[in-house]
Amino acid sequence: MRETHLPEARLRAEKGRTVLQWRQYADACEKADWMEIRIQKAKPPAPDLRKMMVPLGPVAVFGASNFPFAYSTAGGDTACAFAAGCPVVLKAHPAHPETSLQVAELIQQALKKHDCPASLFIHLHDPSFELSRLLVTHPLLKAVGFTGSLTGGRQLFNWAAERPEPIPVFAEMGSINPVFLLPGKLAASATETAQLLAASITLGTGQFCTNPGLMIGIRGEELYDFMFTLKEEIDKVNEAPMLHEGISSAYTHKKNVALAETGMETLAIGRVNASLAMPKGLPEIALVSAKKFINSEVLKEEVFGPYSLLVECDNEEEMYQVARSLHGQLTASVFGTDEEIKNAVNLMDAIQQICGRFILNGVPTGVEVSRAMQHGGPYPASTDSRFTSVGADGIKRFARPVCYQNWPDALLPDELKESNPLGLWRLEE
Amino acid sequence: MRETHLPEARLRAEKGRTVLQWRQYADACEKADWMEIRIQKAKPPAPDLRKMMVPLGPVAVFGASNFPFAYSTAGGDTACAFAAGCPVVLKAHPAHPETSLQVAELIQQALKKHDCPASLFIHLHDPSFELSRLLVTHPLLKAVGFTGSLTGGRQLFNWAAERPEPIPVFAEMGSINPVFLLPGKLAASATETAQLLAASITLGTGQFCTNPGLMIGIRGEELYDFMFTLKEEIDKVNEAPMLHEGISSAYTHKKNVALAETGMETLAIGRVNASLAMPKGLPEIALVSAKKFINSEVLKEEVFGPYSLLVECDNEEEMYQVARSLHGQLTASVFGTDEEIKNAVNLMDAIQQICGRFILNGVPTGVEVSRAMQHGGPYPASTDSRFTSVGADGIKRFARPVCYQNWPDALLPDELKESNPLGLWRLEE
Numbered sequence: 001m002r003e004t005h006l007p008e009a010r011l012r013a014e015k016g017r018t019v020l021q022w023r024q025y026a027d028a029c030e031k032a033d034w035m036e037i038r039i040q041k042a043k044p045p046a047p048d049l050r051k052m053m054v055p056l057g058p059v060a061v062f063g064a065s066n067f068p069f070a071y072s073t074a075g076g077d078t079a080c081a082f083a084a085g086c087p088v089v090l091k092a093h094p095a096h097p098e099t100s101l102q103v104a105e106l107i108q109q110a111l112k113k114h115d116c117p118a119s120l121f122i123h124l125h126d127p128s129f130e131l132s133r134l135l136v137t138h139p140l141l142k143a144v145g146f147t148g149s150l151t152g153g154r155q156l157f158n159w160a161a162e163r164p165e166p167i168p169v170f171a172e173m174g175s176i177n178p179v180f181l182l183p184g185k186l187a188a189s190a191t192e193t194a195q196l197l198a199a200s201i202t203l204g205t206g207q208f209c210t211n212p213g214l215m216i217g218i219r220g221e222e223l224y225d226f227m228f229t230l231k232e233e234i235d236k237v238n239e240a241p242m243l244h245e246g247i248s249s250a251y252t253h254k255k256n257v258a259l260a261e262t263g264m265e266t267l268a269i270g271r272v273n274a275s276l277a278m279p280k281g282l283p284e285i286a287l288v289s290a291k292k293f294i295n296s297e298v299l300k301e302e303v304f305g306p307y308s309l310l311v312e313c314d315n316e317e318e319m320y321q322v323a324r325s326l327h328g329q330l331t332a333s334v335f336g337t338d339e340e341i342k343n344a345v346n347l348m349d350a351i352q353q354i355c356g357r358f359i360l361n362g363v364p365t366g367v368e369v370s371r372a373m374q375h376g377g378p379y380p381a382s383t384d385s386r387f388t389s390v391g392a393d394g395i396k397r398f399a400r401p402v403c404y405q406n407w408p409d410a411l412l413p414d415e416l417k418e419s420n421p422l423g424l425w426r427l428e429e
Numbered sequence: 430m431r432e433t434h435l436p437e438a439r440l441r442a443e444k445g446r447t448v449l450q451w452r453q454y455a456d457a458c459e460k461a462d463w464m465e466i467r468i469q470k471a472k473p474p475a476p477d478l479r480k481m482m483v484p485l486g487p488v489a490v491f492g493a494s495n496f497p498f499a500y501s502t503a504g505g506d507t508a509c510a511f512a513a514g515c516p517v518v519l520k521a522h523p524a525h526p527e528t529s530l531q532v533a534e535l536i537q538q539a540l541k542k543h544d545c546p547a548s549l550f551i552h553l554h555d556p557s558f559e560l561s562r563l564l565v566t567h568p569l570l571k572a573v574g575f576t577g578s579l580t581g582g583r584q585l586f587n588w589a590a591e592r593p594e595p596i597p598v599f600a601e602m603g604s605i606n607p608v609f610l611l612p613g614k615l616a617a618s619a620t621e622t623a624q625l626l627a628a629s630i631t632l633g634t635g636q637f638c639t640n641p642g643l644m645i646g647i648r649g650e651e652l653y654d655f656m657f658t659l660k661e662e663i664d665k666v667n668e669a670p671m672l673h674e675g676i677s678s679a680y681t682h683k684k685n686v687a688l689a690e691t692g693m694e695t696l697a698i699g700r701v702n703a704s705l706a707m708p709k710g711l712p713e714i715a716l717v718s719a720k721k722f723i724n725s726e727v728l729k730e731e732v733f734g735p736y737s738l739l740v741e742c743d744n745e746e747e748m749y750q751v752a753r754s755l756h757g758q759l760t761a762s763v764f765g766t767d768e769e770i771k772n773a774v775n776l777m778d779a780i781q782q783i784c785g786r787f788i789l790n791g792v793p794t795g796v797e798v799s800r801a802m803q804h805g806g807p808y809p810a811s812t813d814s815r816f817t818s819v820g821a822d823g824i825k826r827f828a829r830p831v832c833y834q835n836w837p838d839a840l841l842p843d844e845l846k847e848s849n850p851l852g853l854w855r856l857e858e
Contacts, residue, residue, distance in 0.1 A: 051802070371858060372468055376830075401822070403785065405789070
């Protein structure tokens with residue numbers, strides 16, 4: 001089954017990642033730190049108070065287009081919802097319905113094996129807009145997980161907010177993942193930095209939500225050195241397959257819209273491969289001045305694929321203005337020497353305010369599955385910057401606290417019993 | 430200054446509570462468990478990842494009508510926002526503008542004493558609808574805290590959701606705090622239970638968001654015994670001052686609307702005190718059948734004051750149906766023997782699903798300021814059931830995680846440095 005043009009290496013990586021997620025969430029369930037258990041024993045007249053997380057209720061998960069495994073049917077959202085104790089209604093992504101169905105069957109087998117009701121996981125195929133609306137507005141649904149476009153995510157958010165009983169929507173949407181290039185660092189390693197970025201921009205034909213779609217540098221010799229190597233590197237990258245028709249045509253379209261903005265120049269372009277069948281994507285790097293960039297909303301939109309825009313600033317003050325003009329991002333990266341970073345107080349502060357993950361001297365692609373990971377960021381990177389969609393803390397999205405007051409030990413849930421029979425992590429005061 | 434008719438005892442209690450909150454939030458800041466620090470040291474090729482909470486940004490806090498101190502100018506929302514590192518724009522409640530101004534001046538003095546900029550706290554007086562809208566829709570505002578009516582809270586929520594960049598609104602709104610009375614418990618202690626509830630219903634002239642506005646019992650001798658004592662107790666409670674005109678007239682109006690529903694009877698009524706000046710509130714208990722209650726939306730609305738409705742069920746199944754018909758609540762209480770609670774599996778499950786705090790054999794009034802407290806609940810008790818507005822976990826409402834990737838130790842925020850110079854609680858993996 002090859003509905004999507006997933007190269008073998010990425011297929012393996014994605015499957016491995018999916019398994020890793022389930023293992024980490026299972027481990028998190030054993031420790032239950034996500035449950036935020038707080039115990040305050042009775043101190044008369046104050047009563048015994050014991051708080052823990054309980055499931056929010058049934059969760060609608062929308063399969064992602066670009067990750068048929070790790071962010072879809074048995075992806076992070078489904079694993080987190082199950083870990084929190086919530087049933088899942090999964091809407092298969094129309095780009096890989098057969099893959100989704102096969103994965104759903106595996107989930108059903110696993111439920112059966114563990115004597116869980118089959119209704120804990122419902123798999124829906126209908127790609128219609130109407131089904132999405134019905135799901136999000138259904139009174140029994142209590143939360144929504146989504147990875148995809150800004151338009152799609154915002155629509156789900158709006159429907160959920162307009163309900164008689166509003167529910168949370170965790171939509172991970174667009175991000176251009178800005179990379180700030182400070183001159184001292186480029187003076188020391190323009191070539192290596194350009195090589196790193198060229199590889200990150202074209203990794204997986206650019207089909208990662210953490211793809212570095214924006215680079216910001218300060219006009220000068222170091223930046224020209226960087227540009228020279230970047231061009232050299234990109235020029236030799238071949239046009240490559242993309243996952244499916246939808247992603248490929250959206251890439252070309254969005255790229256052309258961006259390139260049509262005034263002041264845009266092409267800096268580098270990959271090797272056309274006419275013999276390669278569609279869907280495919282041709283790497284491209286554009287160049288624009290900071291002034292043009294700051295005033296263009298179009299240039300701040302994600303172009304999903306192997307594309308990046310280099311913004312040339314006159315000085316660090318202008319770089320700061322670029323940072324201030326950006327919307328929320330999943331990640332932001334800075335290449336700088338320790339000295340440069342220490343001195344750029346305002347710039348670093350402005351960058352921290354717009355991102356969920358803040359990287360020094362590294363590229364944003366590569367998202368570790370870890371409790372220390374934050375995958376999410378201020379709007380529009382995600383609809384709720386207070387939560388992550390990668391790592392065990394993602395479980396918290398689908399749970400809410402309940403405080404048990406004055407319960408006799410025998411009647412308390414096991415999680416809260418005095419003897420801690422499940423061996424959970426608890427905070428006792 | 431006595432803008433509001435706050436009896437001395439309550440004034441002292443409320444001031445004490447306000448101080449207690451600030452102390453607990455200060456303590457929470459020292460430990461910083463709310464920061465959810467997660468450290469994963471570099472395991473090449475995996476990079477060093479360190480996650481902590483950072484402030485969301487400026488927070489708008491709306492002073493509450495019923496708590497001039499503990500839920501207003503220097504109340505829990507302000508303390509939590511400051512603890513998270515967020516500036517506060519406070520909108521004074523029109524019922525106590527002078528109190529609010531004096532408290533605001535104390536905050537300004539404290540800021541000055543600690544060399545903090547005065548702009549960390551802005552105090553606004555304008556009671557207009559338009560100011561509320563401007564605040565919630567202001568692009569620099571990043572979150573909203575509110576305690577008040579469902580209509581008011583939902584309006585703020587809607588404005589926030591319709592923004593180009595939606596922001597979270599933490600509105601604590603109506604709750605009728607149902608109390609389920611199981612027959613075995615009443616058979617053993619109908620009198621004590623009725624005395625407890627009568628005191629809870631009339632405490633502070635019923636002006637607490639955790640006031641028990643609904644009791645549900647099963648027709649029978651035990652319930653009649655309970656009703657007899659409840660009537661006896663309420664009949665001797667005097668009509669008493671309420672905080673201000675607005676609360677008092679809303680109480681009388683909402684009570685009359687409820688009493689006008691078909692099938693409603695008055696079970697007990699307090700002692701009229703004609704010589705007492707307005708604003709005041711007369712205690713009253715009404716009685717209705719489960720069938721009428723289940724089908725009435727009006728009877729499920731909060732009547733803020735010393736009023737409660739007793740719902741008579743034919744049997745436990747009908748009591749379960751009542752529980753299923755309820756909206757989200759701050760609290761729910763059950764009076765039952767251990768045996769009864771163990772056996773009422775479906776009922777207990779249905780109750781847990783609608784409440785934030787679940788009390789056994791106790792009344793809901795009295796909200797401890799503690800990490801183990803949950804003050805919040807499924808909609809419409811609050812707009813976001815995943816957070817509390819009482820206790821140090823309330824700080825989490827105003828913060829979001831940022832992951833620092835690949836930072837040299839010297840450049841990391843102190844909270845994340847390898848030597849843990851601030852001595853914070855951290856999870857290292």
